[in-house]
Amino acid sequence: MHRFANPARFLRIARVLTPLLTLIGLGLAAAGLWIGLFASPPDYQQGDSVRIMYVHVPAAWLASGGYLGMAIASAVALVWRHPLAAIAARAIAPVGALFTAICLVSGSLWGKPTWGTYWVWDARLTSMLVLLFLYLGYLALASAEDERHGGDPAQGKGAAILALVGVVNLPIIKFSVEWWNTLHQGPSITLTKSTIDPAMLLPLMLSLAGFTLVFGGVVLMRMRAALARTRTAARGRRLAEAYA
């Protein structure tokens, strides 16, 4: 792991992976959304509103998965003080927040025709809203800390601690539909079985894979941008010291 955490080696790998992940991801997502919107059958109970699942489920998966990634990167940054891990956590946060917002809005748009309301204070919906607030809190704290420490993300600890504390919300999101009597349905796909028809599973899996690859590509782009900004700032500081 430390081998890949070397910034120069990371940049070499990222330059290859960034276009690959982004372009393959966009292709898969486009195929999944096209099939989901025009070629997959309507559900026998939900009708056509089931098509919202092909955008809602990948967004929900990336909202939670992104937060887990951000928390792991924050733990690595706290324990080993590796600047690349802090940069990775900061790169994940806005993208994760975006997917959480997409998940909440698409869920609301699905809820109106299905449940008769855009929003209920259901355990799953509320815990997803808390996840969005955790992302926004992390972004605000990370931005304030970076400003305080001259743009060095490895210096601040508060945002990393907030990311780790917020991990407690992830099992609440996952198991909320089992622990409490919620309006939101239980899981349709587990590690061992799926209750979804293959004609609906195909577009779901395509968009899930596509969104995940695009997420990875965007995070790599944001990490490369942050590394480049760090290099420019460090060079500027060195020049200022030399001429002082």
Add this chain to the structure above:
Amino acid sequence: MTHAEFIYPSYALTIAGLLGAVAWSFVAMRRAEAAVAKERRR
């Protein structure tokens, strides 16, 4: 298609979010890496 007034906005929002994130991050990356290259040439 039934419920099109709910389905199309959710797709439009998601596609705009996905493409917006790619475009925003790509422009930021190219700008930052161009600044490093410019510094190096100086």
